[in-house]
């Protein structure tokens with residue numbers, strides 16, 4: 001095997017892979033499909049690690065520093081610093097609970113909220129594991145579709161009807177995957193008001209929050225007035241800094257009431273976080289701002305490029321430019337319903353996107369395309385999609 005090229009360490013400009021570099025990766029994205037398929041599905045970016053992250057991991061390997069994670073207080077303090085700088089969010093490091101990843105964090109929080117046997121609500125279309133997490137704790141899902149008028153806002157009337165049934169929790173995707181929307185502060189305030197009135201705990205998955213488009217910020221749920229009493233957040237550096245395989249995230253509370261919930265987290269959960277995940281997250285949260293801003297700018301460029309490529313090669317598709325993340329939610333209903341567009345792109349174009357129905361019934365005829373890659377690979381992906389329809 002050839003040794004991967006390590007990109008320049010002190011660049012704050014992110015380095016995206018060419019195809020050869022991307023194909024050297026052995027992560028799920030690059031192993032799930034045959035070699036002639038271009039993978040643009042799972043949410044991994046084809047980007048070299050941020051230099052501070054590369055350094056801390058290289059140093060750990062050199063020192064054979066591969067034991068169990070010791071996350072506190074460093075992770076909590078680094079996260080608090082990041083949250084203060086990026087969103088003006090004052091996190092109390094004493095209310096940060098390390099978990100292995102966001103999925104585990106969401107599941108453990110649902111367990112602590114006593115969700116087993118009860119309803120858990122969320123807004124669709126949404127990241128498929130929302131259903132899996134609810135099933136894993138023995139709860140049942142209540143789906144409240146986002147408003148289908150092109151805005152993809154939270155349906156507050158629908159949520160009020162759902163909350164009146166007293167679900168154990170409402171899972172917020174903030175920003176929302178797959179539509180890429182950042183809920184506005186007024187919408188979140190209305191959500192908090194409903195949660196308070198109906199006694200429903202809000203659990204906010206904020207994994208995509210650092211990846212807002214340039215000039216935009218995400219409102220962390222716990223910064224909304226009144227939210228701290230009724231809400232918890234699960235955050236991670238993993239999506240923004242491409243660390244998913246290293247296993248580190250954190251559940252956060254901001255009131256004595258919600259602290260008491262997280263304080264019942266089984267001690268072993270913390271021990272399951274990855275040591276490299278903790279080291280990488282601390283480095284990312286502490287020294288990763290410039291690189292992160294470079295990624296946000298690069299992703300904005302990719303969305304510009306996608307807009308031009310779609311207009312030119314796939315005018316029958318419709319989409320709304322996301323406000324955050326690197327996922328484009330493409331309306332392919334002119335091509336087919338259900339997962340027909342996904343199948344056609346895969347079978348005839350040899351490009352793997354995510355089939356819309358995975359994200360719930362409103363995803364019929366949609367696909368989700370990952371643009372967290374180089375301009376060249378994005379152009380290749382769209383060309384394959386266009387070829388599939390010719």
Ligand SMILES: Cc1ncc(COP(=O)(O)O)c(C=O)c1O
Nearest residue numbers: 043101102103127177205207244
């Ligand atoms: C909204 C959302 N939550 C959670 C995850 C998964 O996070 P983790 O790998 O930390 O479990 C993803 C991954 O793409 C995601 O998009």
